[in-house]
Amino acid sequence: xxxxxxxxxxxxxxxxxxxxxxxxxxxxxxxxxxxxxxxxxxxxxxxxxxxxxxxxxxxxxxxxxxxxxxxxxxxxxxxxxxxxxxxxxxxxxxxxxxxxxxxxxxxxxxxxxxxxxxxxxxxxxxxxxxxxxxxxxxxxxxxxxxxxxxxxxxxxxxxxxxxxxxxxxxxxxxxxxxxxxxxxxxxxxxxxxxxxxxxxxxxxxxxxxxxxxxxxxxxxxxxxxxxxxxxxxxxxxxxxxxxxxxxxxxxxxxxxxxxxxxxxxxxxxxxxxx
Numbered sequence: 162x163x164x165x166x167x168x169x170x171x172x173x174x175x176x177x178x179x180x181x182x183x184x185x186x187x188x189x190x191x192x193x194x195x196x197x198x199x200x201x202x203x204x205x206x207x208x209x210x211x212x213x214x215x216x217x218x219x220x221x222x223x224x225x226x227x228x229x230x231x232x233x234x235x236x237x238x239x240x241x242x243x244x245x246x247x248x249x250x251x252x253x254x255x256x257x258x259x260x261x262x263x264x265x266x267x268x269x270x271x272x273x274x275x276x277x278x279x280x281x282x283x284x285x286x287x288x289x290x291x292x293x294x295x296x297x298x299x300x301x302x303x304x305x306x307x308x309x310x311x312x313x314x315x316x317x318x319x320x321x322x323x324x325x326x327x328x329x330x331x332x333x334x335x336x337x338x339x340x341x342x343x344x345x346x347x348x349x350x351x352x353x354x355x356x357x358x359x360x361x362x363x364x365x366x367x368x369x370x371x372x373x374x375x376x377x378x379x380x381x382x383x384x385x386x387x388x389x390x391x392x393x394x395x396x397x398x399x400x401x402x403x404x405x406x407x408x409x410x411x412x413x414x415x416x417x418x419x420x421x422x423x424x425x426x427x428x429x430x431x432x433x434x435x
Contacts, residue, residue: 173200175234175244180251180259181205185228193224195232195246199263205244207232213249223248231256265302272305272337279329290330293321309338310376310396345401346392346428348384349412353421362389365415369408377404391425 175181175197183195183205192209196202212223224230233255236245277287291301297319298304308315308331316327353361366381366389377400382390391408395401409425416423 174203174237174239174242175200177234177237179234180255181232181234181246182259182263183207183230183232183246185224185226185230188220188224188226193220195230197244198229199266203242203244205232205234205246207246207248211235211245211247211249231259265300268337269301269305272333273301275333275337276329279333280326286326290322290326293319296320305334306338306340308334310340340396342394342396343398343401344392344394345398345405346390347405347409348426348428349381349389349391349409350387350424350426351389351412351416351421352387352423353416353419355419355421358419358421361415361419361421365412368415369411372404372408374404376400379404379408390428 181200182198184198184202185193185195186204187194190209192212193207195205195207197205207224209217209220212220217223230248231251232246232248233250234244235247235250237243273287273291276290277284280286294301294304298307304319312331312335316322316331322330351362351365353359355361369379369391370381372379376396378394380392380394382392384390391405391412393401393405393408395404413423413425
């Protein structure tokens with residue numbers, strides 16, 4: 162939900178070139194009549210010439226009543242409130258990004274509704290929170306995601322947020338937004354033949370598990386001498402790859418210092434939701 166969405170719906174009209182989510186209402190021989198989901202179901206038209214490149218024999222192959230489609234605004238008359246749309250000018254990537262944007266907007270609206278309920282349906286309080294967040298973030302979803310990801314650290318950075326709103330805002334954001342977690346792992350073969358070899362290995366593994374990094378967890382698992390698994394979880398693959406590389410190098414340095422042998426084999430990575 163962006164700042165634009167905080168305006169009254171009566172004032173809203175899309176801009177030329179904007180991507181919109183529309184619901185198909187009626188199919189005619191000349192095109193498709195739709196309503197714009199984000200603009201108070203404002204009526205708009207998709208001409209048959211803008212459905213696809215080349216001749217369109219059967220419009221129903223591209224649109225059916227009730228279907229939701231991503232379209233691009235190519236002409237509009239604000240005075241007459243007429244809007245012409247295009248399907249053929251929407252790329253696959255544009256469609257994907259628009260759908261993500263809409264889903265984020267819907268999630269932000271869900272959080273606002275939950276917050277409103279928690280605050281005793283105090284619309285004034287919810288509008289105040291909304292305005293404060295939009296002064297600092299590009300969208301409400303970005304704000305809620307940051308709060309869900311970083312908790313109090315994010316809350317403390319929000320200027321002007323009354324203390325009595327902080328708790329509900331943090332709790333609801335964490336409840337409603339699932340932060341994606343990726344996991345990378347590898348198998349370590351560690352051999353230290355000195356009398357204190359076991360302690361050397363334990364200390365080396367413990368040193369990486371105690372590493373403090375925002376959004377990163379490092380864990381080692383004993384698989385049976387001389388094999389250990391190194392597991393790193395983080396919010397994205399770039400962070401995870403950097404963390405597992407740093408952990409591997411730190412362990413290897415400690416083992417080599419003790420005149421031991423170290424080897425590392427990567428395992429498959431995976432993405433999970435926690």
